[in-house]
Amino acid sequence: xxxxxxxxxxxxxxxxxxxxxxxxxxxxxxxxxxxxxxxxxxxxxxxxxxxxxxxxxxxxxxxxxxxxxxxxxxxxxxxxxxxxxxxxxxxxxxxxxxxxxxxxxxxxxxxxxxxxxxxxxxxxxxxxxxxxxxxxxxxxxxxxxxxxxxxxxxxxxxxxxxxxxxxxxxxxxxxxxxxxxxxxxxxxxxxxxxxxxxxxxxxxxxxxxxxxxxxxxxxxxxxxxxxxxxxxxxxxxxxxxxxxxxxxxxxxxxxxxxxxxxxxxxxxxxxxxxxxxxxxxxxxxxxxxxxxxxxxxxxxxxxxxxxxxxxxxxxxxxxxxxxxxxxxxxxxxxxxxxxxxxxxxxxxxxxxxxxxxxxxxxxxxxxxxxxxxxxxxxxxxxxxxxxxxxxxxxxxxxxxxxxxxxxxxxxxxxxxxxxxxxxxxxxxxxxxxxxxxxxxxxxxxxxxxxxxxxxxxxxxxxxxxxxxxxxxxxxxxxxxxxxxxxxxxxxxxxxxxxxxxxxxxxxxxxxxxxxxxxxxxxxxxxxxxxxxxxxxxxxxxxxxxxxxxxxxxxxxxxxxxxxxxxxxxxxxxxxxxxxxxxxxxxxxxxxxxxxxxxxxxxxxxxxxxxxxxxxxxxxxxxxxxxxxxxxxxxxxxxxxxxxxxxxxxxxxxxxxxxxxxxxxxxxxxxxxxxxxxxxxxxxxxxxxxxxxxxxxxxxxxxxxxxxxxxxxxxxxxxxxx
Amino acid sequence: xxxxxxxxxxxxxxxxxxxxxxxxxxxxxxxxxxxxxxxxxxxxxxxxxxxxxxxxxxxxxxxxxxxxxxxxxxxxxxxxxxxxxxxxxxxxxxxxxxxxxxxxxxxxxxxxxxxxxxxxxxxxxxxxxxxxxxxxxxxxxxxxxxxxxxxxxxxxxxxxxxxxxx
Numbered sequence: 053x054x055x056x057x058x059x060x061x062x063x064x065x066x067x068x069x070x071x072x073x074x075x076x077x078x079x080x081x082x083x084x085x086x087x088x089x090x091x092x093x094x095x096x097x098x099x100x101x102x103x104x105x106x107x108x109x110x111x112x113x114x115x116x117x118x119x120x121x122x123x124x125x126x127x128x129x130x131x132x133x134x135x136x137x138x139x140x141x142x143x144x145x146x147x148x149x150x151x152x153x154x155x156x157x158x159x160x161x162x163x164x165x166x167x168x169x170x171x172x173x174x175x176x177x178x179x180x181x182x183x184x185x186x187x188x189x190x191x192x193x194x195x196x197x198x199x200x201x202x203x204x205x206x207x208x209x210x211x212x213x214x215x216x217x218x219x220x221x222x223x224x225x226x227x228x229x230x231x232x233x234x235x236x237x238x239x240x241x242x243x244x245x246x247x248x249x250x251x252x253x254x255x256x257x258x259x260x261x262x263x264x265x266x267x268x269x270x271x272x273x274x275x276x277x278x279x280x281x282x283x284x285x286x287x288x289x290x291x292x293x294x295x296x297x298x299x300x301x302x303x304x305x306x307x308x309x310x311x312x313x314x315x316x317x318x319x320x321x322x323x324x325x326x327x328x329x330x331x332x333x334x335x336x337x338x339x340x341x342x343x344x345x346x347x348x349x350x351x352x353x354x355x356x357x358x359x360x361x362x363x364x365x366x367x368x369x370x371x372x373x374x375x376x377x378x379x380x381x382x383x384x385x386x387x388x389x390x391x392x393x394x395x396x397x398x399x400x401x402x403x404x405x406x407x408x409x410x411x412x413x414x415x416x417x418x419x420x421x422x423x424x425x426x427x428x429x430x431x432x433x434x435x436x437x438x439x440x441x442x443x444x445x446x447x448x449x450x451x452x453x454x455x456x457x458x459x460x461x462x463x464x465x466x467x468x469x470x471x472x473x474x475x476x477x478x479x480x481x482x483x484x485x486x487x488x489x490x491x492x493x494x495x496x497x498x499x500x501x502x503x504x505x506x507x508x509x510x511x512x513x514x515x516x517x518x519x520x521x522x523x524x525x526x527x528x529x530x531x532x533x534x535x536x537x538x539x540x541x542x543x544x545x546x547x548x549x550x551x552x553x554x555x556x557x558x559x560x561x562x563x564x565x566x567x568x569x570x571x572x573x574x575x576x577x578x579x580x581x582x583x584x585x586x587x588x589x590x591x592x593x594x595x596x597x598x599x600x601x602x603x604x605x606x607x608x609x610x611x612x613x614x615x616x617x618x619x620x621x622x623x624x625x626x627x628x629x630x631x632x633x634x635x636x637x638x639x640x641x642x643x644x645x646x647x648x649x650x651x652x653x654x655x656x657x658x659x660x661x662x663x664x665x666x667x668x669x670x671x672x673x674x675x676x677x678x679x680x681x682x683x684x685x686x687x688x689x690x691x692x693x694x695x696x697x698x699x700x701x702x703x704x705x706x707x708x709x710x711x712x713x714x715x716x717x718x719x720x721x722x723x724x725x726x727x728x729x730x731x732x733x734x735x736x737x738x739x740x741x742x743x744x745x746x747x748x749x750x751x752x753x754x755x756x757x758x759x760x761x762x763x764x765x766x767x768x769x770x771x772x773x
Numbered sequence: 774x775x776x777x778x779x780x781x782x783x784x785x786x787x788x789x790x791x792x793x794x795x796x797x798x799x800x801x802x803x804x805x806x807x808x809x810x811x812x813x814x815x816x817x818x819x820x821x822x823x824x825x826x827x828x829x830x831x832x833x834x835x836x837x838x839x840x841x842x843x844x845x846x847x848x849x850x851x852x853x854x855x856x857x858x859x860x861x862x863x864x865x866x867x868x869x870x871x872x873x874x875x876x877x878x879x880x881x882x883x884x885x886x887x888x889x890x891x892x893x894x895x896x897x898x899x900x901x902x903x904x905x906x907x908x909x910x911x912x913x914x915x916x917x918x919x920x921x922x923x924x925x926x927x928x929x930x931x932x933x934x935x936x937x938x939x
Contacts, residue, residue: 225849226779227814228829244777248814248829255845256810324776324826324851324936 147314151331162334173342205237209275214294215342217276219304220247221311221332223322224286227251230322230329233336250289254280283308285319290339300341307335377432381406384426384433391416393442405434412437415450441493448494455492456485462503472499476506476530504530505561513555521545522571534563541566544579585614588683589637589676609685638684641677642760645670645690649741650716652754654697657711659756670758671723678729681762691759692716693733695740697750702736710734716756777827778936781847783871784856785864786835789889792919793856794832797929812846819933826933839874847875852883852936854928859888859916860896865903883935885913887928892918 081089098104120127142150188210196206208215217238221231227250232243240246271278277296281288281304288308311332312319318328381399385408388394393413400407412419419437423430441451449466458464462475471489473482482500489498514537518525522545527538541548541564548566552559570580574595581600582593588610594601602614648670650659659667674690681688694709694716713732721727742749782790791813798817811834819826831850833843847853853875857868868886875884886907888899904914913931917924 223849226777226829226851227831227849228777228779242816244827244829245814245816248779248816248831249810249812252810252812252814252831252846255848256812259845322849323939324778326775326777 143314147331159334162338166337208237209293211344212294213343213345214292214296216290216292216296216300216340218243218289218291219336219339220250220289220291221307221329221336222247222251222287222289223319224251224283226322226324228322228324228326230286230326231332231336233333233340235340247289250278279304281305281308283312285316285322286311296341297343303339303341307332307339377406377429380426380428381433384423384428387422387426388419391422392444393447394419395440402434406432408433408435410435410437411440413442413447414439415447415454416442443494445494448492452489452492452495455488456481458485461506466495469494469496470499471495471497472502474502476504479505479507501532504533504535507557507561509555509557510535510561513552513557516555517551520551521573522576523566524569531563534561536563536565538565539567540569542571542576543568544576545571585610585617586683589680606684610683638677638680638762641673641680642762644673645677645758645760648673648758650756651751652712652756654750654754655700655708657708657715659716667719671720671725674720674725677760678725684764687763689729689731689761689763691731691733691761692720693735693739693757693759695735695753695755695757696737697753698737698740698745699750705736706734709736712754712756774823775825775827776937777829778851778933779829779831779849780932780936781850781853781875782830782832782856783847783853783868783875784835784887785858785861785867785871788835788856788858788861788864788868789917789919790835790854790856791832793854793887793889793917793925793928794830796919796922796925798830811843817929819929821930821933821937824937826936828929828933839871839878844874844878847878850879850882851939852885852932853879854932855884855886856889857886857899858890859899860890860893862898865899883932883939885915885928885932885935887915887917887924889917889919891916891923892920 117127139150192206192210193203196203199206215235218232218234218240220229220243222228223230227248229243229247232247234240234243269280269282271280275293277292279288279290279292279296279301281290281301286308288304290304311329315328385396385399388396388408388410393416394410395412396408396410398407398409419435420430423433441447445466448471449464452464452466452471456464458473458475458477458481462473462477462481465472465474471492473485477485482503482505486498486500489495514525514528514535517523517537522542524540525537526540527536529536529538548564549559552562570576578593578595578600581595585593587593587602588606591606591610592603594603606614648666650663650667650670652658652663653660677688692713694711694713696705696708696712698705700708710732713734717727717730717732720730737753740749741752741755782794784790794813794815798815813832815830815832817828817830819828831846833846835856839847855868855872855875857865859865865888872884872886888904891897907914913935915924915928915931917928919925
């Protein structure tokens, strides 16, 4: 309802004209408009009450705005300046509120923008890598190697005109970093320290050269340029690689201005708390600008294709050769692995060459030879072999052969730790082998039971045995190291052990399997006959053209027996001849004894020392005579006659001469001669050899002489049947 | 909460400032910077209670007075170490006069006086009375030995605590 303030004005004008009639007029009014007047007063109060009026408008305002917005955009126009002002005020007062409102919207958008930028960059790098086999790609690779950078970095540098790598927002007075952003691929040092040092260097430069504050606005360090955007309290340090266009600098200037505008108080009273500057991070991140180089015109694609083709062909060829080499090497390794005595510990590749490390038995085949067999070029690989002893049976045997040098006649065998030798070997070799074999790796025992000891002396002995009369060796066999001699032996042949003794060989080396036989040597036949006939020493037997000739002197009984054997043995003989020659022999024997004179020391019953030899000969002669007489069946007797010189009495001399004869008799008895065959006789000085009285004559007279008697008849008679 | 604080090492030549820093932290710059630019900066993070404090240690080339360059480097330091060689009294006197200069420049900011080379006690030339008097004036004084590491960690922690109290 709309109320017009007309009546109030009327009332005011009326009262100005006449105050006297005021009460009357009021009364009239009361009478005329009683109820309406109250309403008017109420309306008036309502209009004057601001609170009430505000409430009234608030009730209709939303609907009114909505209604008007439907009609036109006047309300937006009206509100815009206020809204702008309101936002500005809000940011100036406390930007956090607005920032916190906008944060959920802005951060994802920024992230999306960064992702998209990165994707573009990756695409660009991919394109570049696709061109990696181009000449330029190769150049970049070389450059990367030379500058010790990754190929990605080099590609990036060549693909980009510039890039902003880091931005520092630094508190100017303290040099402390308020905010810092850096590209993820850039290797950075601690920003606080870097900024501090940068600040120090700037201060140093300013103070040293009296520079004005704003004059040091860029530093050039090799490929890097550092722009300094100064503010009164803080500065931005923008680290750029390449040539950045100067126009982007304004953006950094804007940032530094904004920072000052918004954080002047905080910068002025900076206490080390960098939290208020956290929000700058996104803004700075967005300012890590970069610019790509425009695509270069492709000059001659055909040439590139051709080059690429050649490169591909070369690569293919190289790959094929590499494969071939690898295959050859693998075969070689396999070959080594399957060859005993090679143990491969490591294979690999080093500076383009294959490498093999391992153990090799010195007896193993030469690796170079194996490589040659596998057609592997020796320059392609390098091998390092450490010597070791393989315990493979083959190698133990090879080692044993190399060490013991058995020669052709010996065969070495190896089985489970035992090295055995077979065949024939010299004793020296056996002794060496017994000493060395147990120290060979893998050999715990040396066995030689099947080894025959060959000895030149043994062979020589066997040969001489073959030539020895009475031995016929038909077969020589070796068993358990001993020689088994088979054949025949004449009982009359020289004793085998005697032969061995003569040859200086041990009897243990031989086993005899000899049968008896009768050798047909004339000597053996004769001996055999001699054994059968048992002739007297005075009988000589001789075999001539299978006819036995018997001669000499023999007892009748023996001759009678000989007659019995005559036909049996084809003997031809003459008894007279036997007798004759026998007597001659007897006489010779007797003469030999009787001619002997043994000389004595003066007044002694002992023979002179120079007479001993003569005494020995004498004993032998007597023995021969006894034997001859015994066989002939004759009796015999020897008288030992003692003599002295002329000195002394006859009695004394008789006594001495007797003692001398007795002494000789005693000595005969000591030589096992039958004492009954002897008698002694003392002659004294009765029968001097020399009559003279000189010492020499006396010397010859101090003696013993012998007289022999043989009685043939008595014996013959006794034996005769 | 993370804080960054610039602190300076101040003292005469060869009192062991660089050694103290080296004992405390391994930096990225060589000592060569000290002789060329006159300062070397290292960083050490110290955690006290809920505070993580990044200390930016400005190790200033030492001599008895502050040159104009050095005063620039001092600007806005949150605190400083005054380093003297306990075996050389002259460096102690230098430290006292340096402190006055620094205070004139920075105002009253936290600092700790470090009497270094405490390992050379037999050559010690500063009397305990002098130290006691300084302490009554509210000075923080610590004995350190960059050689043995004695008191180094404590010195940095003490200064950090003082910085947090401001």
